[in-house]
Amino acid sequence: MPQPGLANWPYHRSSDMVITLIQQSIQGERNDELFYDFLIKLAPTPQEKEVITGIRDDERKHRAMFRTLYTQLTGKAPAVADGAPEQLPASYLEGIEKALLGELKAFEKYRTIYLHINPQYRDWIFEIMTDEIKHAGYYNWLYAKNK
Template identity: 35%
Template sequence: MYKPLRCPSYEDVACQETDKALQEAIRGEAAAIKFYTYLIELTPDQVQRDLIFGIREDEKRHLNNFQAVYCRLTGCTYSYPEPDVDQPASYCQGLAKAFNDEQEAYEFYKANYFCNKRHLVKKAFLDALLDEAEHARWFNNLLIRNGCFQDP
């Protein structure tokens, strides 16, 4: 008997429990804030410093949003451990790590956006995923601007 092919969709994504996804998002945002604090110290000029400072401020907003949603859903604030974040060895290394981390965060937030049905949760993940895509674009721009390339 003929069985029609089933097309994959975002509904097929294996979803974490919402509270666990929010906890992971909170820890990730806290780690990004700490990392960008280190990266700002290595930044070669004020224009780039201001840009990374603005990105760090976005991450603080995401952290607050995720904490607020978590508290609304569970009735308590999530107490996360101090992020274990290494300082980058160089500005270029820091930019590359930031670029990769932003892309990973984007994918995580996108999956959780599609996994959740609660408007409040979806809104927090959507806000963060849109910013993370923009941040990745800016870090890619800074990688190019600073000549942070390695020959293959």
């Protein structure tokens, strides 16, 4: 019995799902950027501000990557929605916890994209996924430091 491999993967069946997840990711990255702008203002030390600023800048990069990817896959630019963070936290620590959980959920979504997208785009998704795991580590450190 032949082993299932990448050459036999049915990308065409997954393309609508991948496009939908990329659309959601464009907006999610924008929402995260705005949320992290708020957390930067709450951060109690310059070091913490610097860490969150770096994460926020990565989210901007991810959004640009997803926008480019969407355009390459569909031949058209994604719809632009500026948005705003859904609900702002009552405290810095609550915001850090929300950010940590959000980064882990994003990683799971991006793993699904990674597994279903044409292999020529996997390096892009891999870079975004590893950034998200790095962000989760930083938010875990910030949470522990402020608990």
